Amino acid sequence: MPNTNDLPAAATSAGTPITSAPASAAGTWLLGGDLPVHRMGFGAMRLPGRTWEGPAGDPHTARAVLRRAVELGVDHIDTAAFYFYEDLAANTFIREALHPYPEDLVIATKVGPDRDPDHNWLGAADPAKLKDDVHRNLRELGRDHLDLVYLRFLGEDGPGDGRFEALAALREQGLIRHLGVSNATPAQLAEAQAVAPVAAVQNRFSPGHRDADAQAMIASCARQAIAFVPFFPLGGAGAPHIAGLRAVADRHGATAAQVTLAWSLAVSPAMLAIPGTSSLAHLEENAAAAGLRLDAADLAALTDG
Known part of the structure; x- marks a missing residue:
């Protein structure tokens, strides 16, 4: 488990009681030191299609899921312009369901x-394309600024060649409030930080993907008051099959997915969860996981699994 004792006191607040907004029960993080978000958020990737190759999502359900997420206390939604399937797009659903946006929604x-209309992945964007993509997100979401923009790396491509500088310039213009990096190595994070402040890191992490490098990154983020936002928090294909998971779930009367989410939030107070779903039932389940408290025995059973 990462040592989070050095986490700046201003970065978090204590967990709140479960209320009609259960997503608030895991407490709050100050993104970039000034933008409060509940630690349980929502990822929009699965709304257009269940996978990158489909099948297509249902637009009515997608909009209902987004509206219900906000009702449940979710105030942090993670999206991307390349979250689309055929003519369905996450950004469009978000705008249709939630605009005009609540003042506290991040x-x-x-x-x-990026992906072409045939769903083929394209290479890393150059600075001009990055600027175009930011403006595309602004148009699709119907916003005059973006709260947080991650530069997503594809491997060895890094912040250099003016890429992070291009985003930093848009931040100076007021079009972006905070910057982040995704799929980043420690070297890529450091290179980006030399250009502009980094408020969040979005890397893969779950009970099934918790190698030493990932845990070191989480600890480093906590020390610097940088949010760590794991993608595929359930492993990418539902709750992972690890020893002890079912026993812990049964002990709490919870599902395996809920325990997995509660575990990730317990790893570090710098952790923000953004589980994604296109199901109202799973959304309710995920939001309730914010109030699930695992004890030392639970954590030991999961960590040793």
Whole structure:
């Protein structure tokens, strides 16, 4: 478990009681030191299609899921312009369901890669394309600024060649409030930080993907008051099959997915969860996981699994 004792006191607040807004029960993080978000958020990737190859999502349900997420206390939604399937797009659903947006709603997006209309992945974007992609997100979401924009790396491509500088310039213009990096190595994070402040890191992490490098990154983020936002928090294909998970779930009367989310939030107070779903039932389940408290025995059973 990462040592989070050095986490700046201003970065978090204590967990709140479960209320009609259960997503608030895991407490609050100050993104970039000034933008409060509940630690349980929502990822929009699965709304247009269940996978990158489909099948297509249902637009009515997608909009209902988004509206219900906000009702449940979600105030942090993660999206991207490349979250689409055929003519269905996450950004469009978000605008249709939630605009005009609640004042406290934080929308994060990612730029860097892109997909063509045939769903083929394209290479890393150059600075001009990154600027175009930011403006595309602004248009699609119907916003005059973006709360958080991640530069998503595809491997060895890094912040250099003016890429992070391009986003930093848009931040100076007021079009972006905070910057983040995604799929980043420690070297890429450091290179980006030399250009502009980094408020969040979005890397893969789950009970099934918790290698030493990932845990070191989480600890580093906590020390610097940088949010760590894991993608695929359930492993990418539902709750992982690890020893002890079912026993812990049964002990709490919870599902395996709920325990997995509660575990990730317990790893570090810098952790923000953004589980994604296109199901109202799963959304309710995920939001309730914010109030699930695991004890030392639970954590030991999961960590040793």
